[in-house]
Amino acid sequence: MEQIDILIIGAGVVGLAVAKELSAKFEDVVVVEKENSFGRHTSSRNSEVIHSGIYYPQGSLKAKLCVNGAIDLYQFVKQYSIPYKNCGKLIIAEDDEELQVLKELKLNGERNGVNELEIIDEEECKALESQIIAKYALKVPSTGIVDSHKLMRKIEIESEKLGAFIVYDMEVISINYQNGKYIVTFVNGEKYQASSVINCAGLYSDKIAEMVGIDIEREDLKLHFCKGEYYKSSKIKNIDHLVYPVPDPKGIFLGIHLTINLQGEVRFGPNAYYVDTVNYEMNEKYKPEFLKAINNYIKVNDKDIHLDDSGIRAKLQKEDGNFRDFYIKEESEKGFRNFINCIGIESPGLTSCFAIAKEVSKQVKN
Numbered sequence: 001m002e003q004i005d006i007l008i009i010g011a012g013v014v015g016l017a018v019a020k021e022l023s024a025k026f027e028d029v030v031v032v033e034k035e036n037s038f039g040r041h042t043s044s045r046n047s048e049v050i051h052s053g054i055y056y057p058q059g060s061l062k063a064k065l066c067v068n069g070a071i072d073l074y075q076f077v078k079q080y081s082i083p084y085k086n087c088g089k090l091i092i093a094e095d096d097e098e099l100q101v102l103k104e105l106k107l108n109g110e111r112n113g114v115n116e117l118e119i120i121d122e123e124e125c126k127a128l129e130s131q132i133i134a135k136y137a138l139k140v141p142s143t144g145i146v147d148s149h150k151l152m153r154k155i156e157i158e159s160e161k162l163g164a165f166i167v168y169d170m171e172v173i174s175i176n177y178q179n180g181k182y183i184v185t186f187v188n189g190e191k192y193q194a195s196s197v198i199n200c201a202g203l204y205s206d207k208i209a210e211m212v213g214i215d216i217e218r219e220d221l222k223l224h225f226c227k228g229e230y231y232k233s234s235k236i237k238n239i240d241h242l243v244y245p246v247p248d249p250k251g252i253f254l255g256i257h258l259t260i261n262l263q264g265e266v267r268f269g270p271n272a273y274y275v276d277t278v279n280y281e282m283n284e285k286y287k288p289e290f291l292k293a294i295n296n297y298i299k300v301n302d303k304d305i306h307l308d309d310s311g312i313r314a315k316l317q318k319e320d321g322n323f324r325d326f327y328i329k330e331e332s333e334k335g336f337r338n339f340i341n342c343i344g345i346e347s348p349g350l351t352s353c354f355a356i357a358k359e360v361s362k363q364v365k366n
């Protein structure tokens, strides 16, 4: 049986960032991933936005790790010439009632440490984005976009340079804690013995926690899948900023927004609806909902938008539930020393990846 020090489960952006952070400090770091490459799930099915941190409650991990993570992420992409653009974003208000929401967001963002937030009027908004219809907008200059695939590839390379091993086609199927060590069994019958396990399994992170013996129902750590679909448009061009409506009041998602990619192509989405299984297939069922939402801020018709892609959020928040923070915790209290769970790493998980990695590193016990 392979004996290792630290085993990281999952090679999404979080598992890779954790591998990079820990392999700089520890000798023997191995990442296992069930797919045949990195980032096959949520980390390559998202908006690729570097968020600023304005939405999340003050003092939450989401707020702290997003603000710090964005700084680390910008630094990393600059250092290694990963394609990115600090394009900024506009959160738009249609009327005076929504203006109040912008004011609250601005205040919340400032409390979270987000700089240079500014509320602008219709004329200033038109000067920035002539095609966008808005009475007011909150201008968020620190928001950006990044090529998530190239980002993950570079983190993988840097982790390997630091000594991490990344093994693909290795699906964890059981974990037993015996005499202070974790015996991890894979679907191919292999077994590893690890002193520490870091659970970065995204949509399946609650199942991994369950494997070691954590009662996820009792601990309120069961994940709920919330799907989001995207449409793209080849008709709309020459948009410079990301454009968001005011967020959903239930806090489930940020509203169907407009993003641009690094080629300047326009995408709309994601919407949000809870599902029972991980299935990325799409049909046009939600197209009317998209058209209605988009036409509040830019004129499009049925023929201007086409199905693009979908992703699934790993949410701790239930459909009718309240805000839930990232869950990043070393589980000695539950009897599992150096078993660190990262559960509910939904948005802004991409932005926060390096800050999450630092948080995990702080929690590893010697």
Ligand SMILES: Cc1cc2nc3c(=O)[nH]c(=O)nc-3n(C[C@H](O)[C@H](O)[C@H](O)COP(=O)(O)OP(=O)(O)OC[C@H]3O[C@@H](n4cnc5c(N)ncnc54)[C@H](O)[C@@H]3O)c2cc1C
Binding pocket: 009, 010, 011, 012, 013, 014, 015, 032, 033, 034, 035, 038, 039, 040, 041, 042, 043, 044, 045, 046, 047, 048, 049, 050, 051, 170, 171, 172, 173, 200, 201, 202, 203, 204, 205, 227, 228, 229, 270, 310, 311, 312, 313, 314, 345, 346, 347, 348, 349, 350, 351, 352
């Ligand atoms: C629609 C959508 C839009 C989003 N937009 C943004 C955005 O614009 N900005 C932002 O900051 N965040 C965004 N996010 C959130 C962000 O994408 C996630 O927080 C982040 O990608 C989570 O990364 P992860 O590594 O935790 O999960 P994943 O990328 O899902 O990685 C988990 C990995 O674990 C592996 N795994 C699972 N089970 C096992 C097992 N038993 N054995 C071995 N391996 C296993 C999986 O195969 C997978 O590769 C968005 C999310 C969604 C769904």
